[in-house]
Amino acid sequence: MEYKEKIKGRVWVITDPDGKLFPNIDTDMIFHNSYLAITDINEMGQYIFDNLEGWEDFAKKAQPGDIVVAGSNFGCGSSRQQAVDGFVSLGIQALITESFGAIYFRNAVNMGFPLVRCDNLDTDKIQHMSEIEIDINSGEIKNVETGEIVAEAVPLSNVQKDILKSGSLFKYGKSALG
Amino acid sequence: MGKTILEKIFAKHSKDEVKPGNIIWLELDIRSARDFGGANVVKNFQREYPGEKVADPDKTFFTFDCVAPAVTIPYANNQQICRDWAVEQNVTVFDVDSGIGTHVLIDNGLSAPGTTVVGTDSHMNILGAVCAFGQGMGDQDIAFAFKTGKTWFEVPPTMKIEITGKYEYPTTAKDVTLAVIKKMGASGCLGKAVEYVGETVEKMSLNERITLCSMATEMGAIITLVTPNEDVDNYFREKGITYDIADLTPDADAEYIETVKVDVDGLEPQAAAPYAPDNVKSIKELEGTEINSVFLGSCTNGRYEDFATAAKIAEGNRVKPGVMFRANPSTRGEYGRLIKDGIFDTLFNAGVIMSHASCGGCASGQLGMTGAGEVQLSTSNRNFKGKQGDGQTYLVSPAVAMASAIEGKITLPK
Numbered sequence: 001m002e003y004k005e006k007i008k009g010r011v012w013v014i015t016d017p018d019g020k021l022f023p024n025i026d027t028d029m030i031f032h033n034s035y036l037a038i039t040d041i042n043e044m045g046q047y048i049f050d051n052l053e054g055w056e057d058f059a060k061k062a063q064p065g066d067i068v069v070a071g072s073n074f075g076c077g078s079s080r081q082q083a084v085d086g087f088v089s090l091g092i093q094a095l096i097t098e099s100f101g102a103i104y105f106r107n108a109v110n111m112g113f114p115l116v117r118c119d120n121l122d123t124d125k126i127q128h129m130s131e132i133e134i135d136i137n138s139g140e141i142k143n144v145e146t147g148e149i150v151a152e153a154v155p156l157s158n159v160q161k162d163i164l165k166s167g168s169l170f171k172y173g174k175s176a177l178g
Numbered sequence: 179m180g181k182t183i184l185e186k187i188f189a190k191h192s193k194d195e196v197k198p199g200n201i202i203w204l205e206l207d208i209r210s211a212r213d214f215g216g217a218n219v220v221k222n223f224q225r226e227y228p229g230e231k232v233a234d235p236d237k238t239f240f241t242f243d244c245v246a247p248a249v250t251i252p253y254a255n256n257q258q259i260c261r262d263w264a265v266e267q268n269v270t271v272f273d274v275d276s277g278i279g280t281h282v283l284i285d286n287g288l289s290a291p292g293t294t295v296v297g298t299d300s301h302m303n304i305l306g307a308v309c310a311f312g313q314g315m316g317d318q319d320i321a322f323a324f325k326t327g328k329t330w331f332e333v334p335p336t337m338k339i340e341i342t343g344k345y346e347y348p349t350t351a352k353d354v355t356l357a358v359i360k361k362m363g364a365s366g367c368l369g370k371a372v373e374y375v376g377e378t379v380e381k382m383s384l385n386e387r388i389t390l391c392s393m394a395t396e397m398g399a400i401i402t403l404v405t406p407n408e409d410v411d412n413y414f415r416e417k418g419i420t421y422d423i424a425d426l427t428p429d430a431d432a433e434y435i436e437t438v439k440v441d442v443d444g445l446e447p448q449a450a451a452p453y454a455p456d457n458v459k460s461i462k463e464l465e466g467t468e469i470n471s472v473f474l475g476s477c478t479n480g481r482y483e484d485f486a487t488a489a490k491i492a493e494g495n496r497v498k499p500g501v502m503f504r505a506n507p508s509t510r511g512e513y514g515r516l517i518k519d520g521i522f523d524t525l526f527n528a529g530v531i532m533s534h535a536s537c538g539g540c541a542s543g544q545l546g547m548t549g550a551g552e553v554q555l556s557t558s559n560r561n562f563k564g565k566q567g568d569g570q571t572y573l574v575s576p577a578v579a580m581a582s583a584i585e586g587k588i589t590l591p592k
Contacts, residue, residue, distance in 0.1 A: 037252030
């Protein structure tokens with residue numbers, strides 16, 4: 001993906017049936033195993049979240065440029081690259097959560113897809129369908145309309161930044177390993 | 179400063195400084211892809227490295243275990259993409275007859291203690307049972323590993339989980355595993371390496387260690403490692419593989435970020451109720467719940483000993499009519515032993531659908547999904563909503579699975 005230092009977009013705040021940030025969203029809820037034969041990234045987006053209670057129509061309503069906020073341990077479960085690729089295919093610009101499953105995190109980093117970690121996400125501050133801007137360098141996430149800082153991101157690791165800037169693991173590997 | 183087990187394994191496979199938080203380039207002894215993900219690995223490789231060869235064909239493998247053999251044309255196409263490319267690259271394919279990739283790698287002596295292994299299976303970290311570093315990765319990571327023999331990795335901090343106490347049959351290693359998950363929760367080990375220690379773990383056989391280490395991912399752990407004991411040493415010695423135990427034992431002054439104690443003294447059989455592996459309850463709380471189907475197998479409980487436990491209970495009994503019982507051994511080797519020793523016959527005669535070695539009901543699409551309203555007992559490691567169909571899945575031990583199948587309801591084995 002193309003590297004951007006500031007990412008601005010409309011935000012989807014993914015909550016569970018109790019209205020809290022949806023925790024432990026696993027790869028089967030993101031991209032169900034019945035679609036695993038798909039290898040064309042352009043076909044993956046339509047199935048994102050269709051097994052996630054309350055968000056089955058996400059893929060139909062999401063627009064390119066949107067940002068997704070969800071609960072902790074996002075992307076736990078399988079090593080499924082499609083669960084990252086599907087968001088890229090929909091044109092989602094970034095994912096913000098308190099933590100990610102380890103494999104999911106790598107998969108996103110490797111394709112240059114920005115995952116943003118915040119220690120404390122407050123859904124009173126980040127409101128569903130509001131417009132926010134993420135500053136990758138400072139970690140500040142603000143509400144575009146009010147200018148209020150709504151969350152602070154944990155700084156990206158060096159490798160995450162390097163891969164983001166080079167665009168993919170493959171490009172990064174060519175320069176890092178020669 | 180001393181090193182933990184993982185730090186020792188990494189130090190032998192990297193030129194970079196190994197300490198928690200550092201990102202290192204790690205040399206990989208084995209890089210593999212299963213049929214889920216395999217075709218995407220090939221496509222990534224062909225796009226990024228057109229006309230090029232893998233770094234080392236002898237260290238590169240395909241293991242077909244998810245949809246084995248393929249039941250749909252798209253799956254068949256994907257497998258054939260891998261086979262054709264493997265011929266071109268002179269890479270070995272453990273094809274659809276072989277069984278679960280991680281177990282095939284262990285049984286073939288490829289993922290021996292102290293080795294580093296990656297693959298597209300998120301339970302690759304089960305290899306911690308033999309004190310190897312195994313890691314599940316996505317298609318791009320694996321394509322990169324095929325080409326370079328390396329991967330970048332952030333050295334995780336290590337925590338200890340100390341398991342103490344004695345338990346008796348019908349409590350088994352699976353119940354201990356579920357008790358640990360209950361204590362840690364789905365993200366209790368997120369981003370950490372774990373060393374299992376304590377008298378209970380030290381005594382566990384290779385088979386029991388495999389069960390224990392098969393659910394690392396369900397606690398968010400990068401890997402759970404156990405220093406080999408005599409049973410593990412003997413298993414590998416028979417394959418002509420030896421190693422220096424000092425390389426697989428943490429230093430006395432190694433640093434741990436946390437130690438958690440789990441006492442399993444007198445533990446009773448457990449189950450993970452729908453829809454989360456950490457939603458663990460005692461079988462006594464669930465006794466009497468009517469069931470429709472049972473799955474015995476998976477990387478967690480698909481080995482010879484697991485089937486032998488079930489067969490002992492099945493002897494002279496029959497699965498209750500109306501209950502569908504499916505079973506898949508972990509590997510072709512284990513399958514052969516089950517046939518030779520009469521265990522296949524016992525289970526067959528009890529009404530079990532005895533299928534070939536593979537991931538079976540754990541991976542979708544191959545062998546039996548659950549329908550809405552169906553209650554399934556499974557010896558596998560995941561019961562997420564929708565993973566194995568529209569029904570509800572309880573994760574249990576082979577003993578509970580068989581005892582319950584005979585009664586048609588969740589039952590404590592005698």
